[in-house]
Amino acid sequence: MLIVEELSKSFDGFRAVNKANLEVGQGEIIAVIGPNGAGKTTLFNLITGVVKPDGGRVIFKGEDITGALPHEVCRRGISRSFQVVNxxxxxxxxxxxxxxxxxxxxxxxxxxxxxxxxxxxxxxxxxxxxxxxxxxxxxxxxxxxxxxxxxxxxxxxxxNPHFLILDEPTAGMAQDEGERCIDLIRTLSREMGLTIVFCEHDMEMVFGIADRIMVMVRGTTVAQDCCDAIRCNRMVQEAYLGGSNHA
Ligand SMILES: Nc1ncnc2c1ncn2[C@@H]1O[C@H](COP(=O)(O)OP(=O)(O)O)[C@@H](O)[C@H]1O
Ligand SMILES: [Mg+2]
Incomplete structure (x- = not known):
């Protein structure tokens, strides 16, 4: 449904997103994980037209939407929430x-x-x-x-989206609120058939809800696989899961 190919964006020479790749199939729930500053929010901004990429492509339902304006992206069926409540x-x-x-x-x-x-x-x-x-x-x-x-x-x-992008949907929530939010995301996926991409720091939530996980470090996709494979991936453990920076 969505293919992100070698997507890149620099701010004043700093590569916030550096040839990131992401593939999302119809009806999947995909988690994007990575340390603070890894480029997750920027990746979402690039997909949804909030920020224009320097390079790479975004293909949605077979059509190239790279650099499309936010309302055009929305009209095609991609909706999002923001990390900071909006x-x-x-x-x-x-x-x-x-x-x-x-x-x-x-x-x-x-x-x-x-x-x-x-x-x-x-x-x-x-x-x-x-x-x-x-x-x-x-x-x-x-x-x-x-x-x-x-x-x-x-x-x-x-x-009325087909595709939902959620930037840290449970950030700052109390545990019961977070669980309610997770239930909601599951319901949207199961009952409305929505395809969902979200980023999140709560690993329990990520492993509990995602079909597949994309790991981003310093703007780049370092892994993209099912939950079990990500858990066992040595590079991921070193780069992220085992590291001190879980925030
Ligand atoms: N509009 C911007 N101008 C300059 N730097 C930015 C801008 N947006 C993001 N960045 C930088 O890009 C990097 C990635 O940020 P972000 O995408 O917010 O990461 P994450 O969501 O993974 O924490 C950070 O170093 C951040 O400071
Ligand atoms: Mg962010």
Whole structure:
């Protein structure tokens, strides 16, 4: 479904992503792991058009989308969440999800416009799926950290994606919140058939949920394999799992 080939990006001569490779099949859950600064977020930015690559290619469903703008990437069915929570603080949970649906439909959002009724049903469905029912009236700024991160995933669903990219979905969550988030990701994969790529530092979560794992070190793909093979990979153990920097 997605092929990333030798993708590269430098910032002021520093190679943040250096010929990274990634292959994702339809319906797979892929974890990208690697130490802080390995280039995971930049890789996601390159795939989703937030940052333009210096070299390499991104092929999605057989089409070259290298360097496409974020809204074009989104229109093709790739949605994402951000490492740092990115939502409308003054709007309610319900309104935030509505905005994400309207953005897809290229309609401007107005609380009092009839358009808000049109997306009501879809908003309700996403609320239910994300487990945010009962919190729809809460202003985003007042949500717990865990609920904010879940709302961000819910907003990514507003784009009606086939392919979801999640940047540290459980970062900073309490254990029960993290488990809830993992359940949500599994549900999205199983029930909606979404293909999911995420990066995460919590190895228990990574090994518990991923079909395959891509390991990134200093901008480069050092391994890409099933969980068992990654666990046994000596290079990976030295470069990452066995190292002192798990953060
Ligand atoms: N916009 C930017 N300008 C300059 N340097 C950047 C920018 N974005 C990322 N970097 C650098 O690229 C490297 C990789 O960062 P990042 O992709 O955020 O890593 P990760 O998500 O794996 O922690 C880091 O050294 C970071 O400082
Ligand atoms: Mg990051």
């Amino acid at each position: 939502l409308f603080q003054k709007l309610t949970v319900f309104e935030n999800i509505q905005v994400s649906i309207l953005a897809r439909e290229k309609r401007t959002w107005n609380l009092f416009a009839s358009s808000s009724k049109l997306v009501r049903q879809e908003t309700e469905e996403i609320l239910k799926r994300a487990g945010l029912k009962g919190k729809e009236g809460v202003v985003a700024a007042l949500l717990s950290h865990g609920d904010r991160k879940v709302l961000e995933i819910a907003m990514a669903l507003g784009g």
